[in-house]
Amino acid sequence: MNKWVLNVIAALLALLFIFPLLWMLLVSLKPDGTSVYSLADWVRWSDLNTDNYVKVVRDSEILRWTWNSLVIGVLTTVIAILFSSLAAFSFSKLPFRTRGLFYIVIVSGLLIPTEAILIPLYETTLHLKLIDNIWAIILPGLTNPIGVLLLKQFMDGVPRDYIEAAQIDGSRNFGLWWRVCLPLTKSAMVSVGIFYFILSWNNFLWPYLSITSAENMILSAGLPTFLSNNTMSLNMIMTASAIAAIPTIVVFILLQRHIVQGVSMSGIKG
Structure with a gap:
């Protein structure tokens, strides 16, 4: 062709x-x-x-919801990437007896849908007095094992010679992660970070249940409330939807180069 x-x-x-x-x-x-x-x-x-945008901003708390979504998305992404990269490094480069068992247990979390743990999750959050708090959304978002799974695959591609050379220079485990694996998997972590950010941005069910006040809502949970009050105005609905979509589109456009590099595994060959 x-x-x-x-x-x-x-x-x-x-x-x-x-x-x-x-x-x-x-x-x-x-x-x-x-x-x-x-x-x-x-x-x-x-x-x-732009009259519709002015009206939506004036008559709703959409800017507040957008700010809440950005704060929660950034915090979730940064903390999740930190924990996921450390766990992935341990499973990839540190030999210990129960490594395979723990890895299977963590990755098996992908098989459990969020809907199946809503009741115990809500009871735990209520016991910790985190209802209507942004940390009620951030902390459960850190338990997604997809970052560990993906970053381990990338760190498996880091040549063993690099690790041994750093060990000869006196680097310990934290130094191996910080000086060797972290720089070589930077593009992969950006790709995984975008994935975490989009998951957090589009999260609806749990934020809708755990946040009770309008000022603490995130965009995905607050938007249906706005849309239900404007069901007869297609223009208002599309305006609010555009405001919700613009941040993720901007993030993708700015970081698309890192996504491509991450998919190609940063050119590392094992």
């Missing part, structure tokens, strides 16, 4: 995926009550304005 045919197919697929985003953005910039269902509505840009 010719290269230009593949390029055309790729362009068509890209348009297919970007079309809903463009439609959402266009509807959000149209005056309230204006539909965007015909070609004439698409090409008529004279009525585009």
Whole structure:
């Protein structure tokens, strides 16, 4: 198949995926009550304005919810990456007798859906007096073992010669993690960090149950409340949805180079 045919197919697929985003953005910039269902509505840009955004920000706490989501997402990502990388280093480079057993136990957490542990999780959070607190969302988010699973695969690719050379230079376990494995898996950790951030940003069920006040809600839990009050206004719904989608899109665009490097395992060969 010719290269230009593949390029055309790729362009068509890209348009297919970007079309809903463009439609959402266009509807959000149209005056309230204006539909965007015909070609004439698409090409008529004279009525585009930001009044809907001003109204959504003024009549709701969406900026507060967005800030809460950002704080929780960043804290969850940073702490989870730190713990996951340390655990992955231990399972990958430190020999101990029960390493395989503990690794299986941790990774098996992927088989347990969040819905199955909601009741004990809520009772534990209530006992710790963390209900309606951002740490009620952050701490359960740190238990996702996907970071350990992925980072271990990357650290397995770090050549053993590097570890032995660092040990000869006097580096102990923490030094091996900090000076050898951490720099060589930086792109992988960025990729896993993006995954953690998106999981935190899109988390709905547990934040909806654990947060009771409007000012402490995150965007994914507060947005349905706003949408239920504006069911008759498609423009307002698309405006709020655009505000919710923009941060993750920006994060992906800024860090896409690291995602590609992470997928290629940073060029490390074992």
